[in-house]
Amino acid sequence: MNREEIHVDNGFIDRMIAEKYDNDLENLIMILQDINAQYNYLPMEALLLVSENLGVPVSEVYGVATFYKAFSLEPRGKHIIHLCTGTACHVRGAERVKERLEQTLGIKAGGTTADKCFTLETVRCIGCCSLGPVVNVNDKTYARIDSEEIIKIVEKYNGQAIQKEVKIEQTFVKSIIKKFLKNFQARR
Numbered sequence: 790m791n792r793e794e795i796h797v798d799n800g801f802i803d804r805m806i807a808e809k810y811d812n813d814l815e816n817l818i819m820i821l822q823d824i825n826a827q828y829n830y831l832p833m834e835a836l837l838l839v840s841e842n843l844g845v846p847v848s849e850v851y852g853v854a855t856f857y858k859a860f861s862l863e864p865r866g867k868h869i870i871h872l873c874t875g876t877a878c879h880v881r882g883a884e885r886v887k888e889r890l891e892q893t894l895g896i897k898a899g900g901t902t903a904d905k906c907f908t909l910e911t912v913r914c915i916g917c918c919s920l921g922p923v924v925n926v927n928d929k930t931y932a933r934i935d936s937e938e939i940i941k942i943v944e945k946y947n948g949q950a951i952q953k954e955v956k957i958e959q960t961f962v963k964s965i966i967k968k969f970l971k972n973f974q975a976r977r
């Protein structure tokens with residue numbers, strides 16, 4: 790479980806609840822949506838502030854936060870990948886896509902990369918079974934993807950970083966080979 794909390798901007802939350810939502814409990818879900826959008830999850834400190842500002846027990850705020858799947862109480866990545874592992878997607882190769890994703894990102898499904906760039910989650914069905922395997926990244930849906938295609942999708946969101954690492958590694962190996970050949974030829 791990733792329990793790393795981030796710094797919460799109290800001023801932003803206080804102002805948002807007062808100015809945008811009139812400190813009105815009726816707006817609790819929208820308040821939580823705004824906080825979730827700001828931090829990509831609901832930090833515990835933020836829930837305490839909501840409870841204080843709305844004058845309701847924190848258990849009530851927590852109850853709503855845990856009821857809706859759209860909210861997360863754990864820190865999440867900037868890009869949320871939802872891979873469908875429902876039956877239709879499964880028979881079309883979702884498992885291979887999942888393995889490739891886990892291998893590429895270095896995390897298991899349910900996890901978040903150390904740089905907080907990606908969170909990988911599996912879902913049971915997102916309603917477009919004939920297009921499987923299907924992946925959602927943030928709000929965009931990608932259909933009929935395979936284990937090669939998924940790498941291009943990941944690279945699109947974080948491509949430069951991955952490509953750069955590979956290029957640096959290749960350049961490093963090439964320079965070692967070059968040096969070795971030079972020394973080898975000099976000795977002959």
Ligand code: FES
Nearest residue numbers: 873875878915918
């Ligand atoms: S099973 Fe994947 S979209 Fe329905």
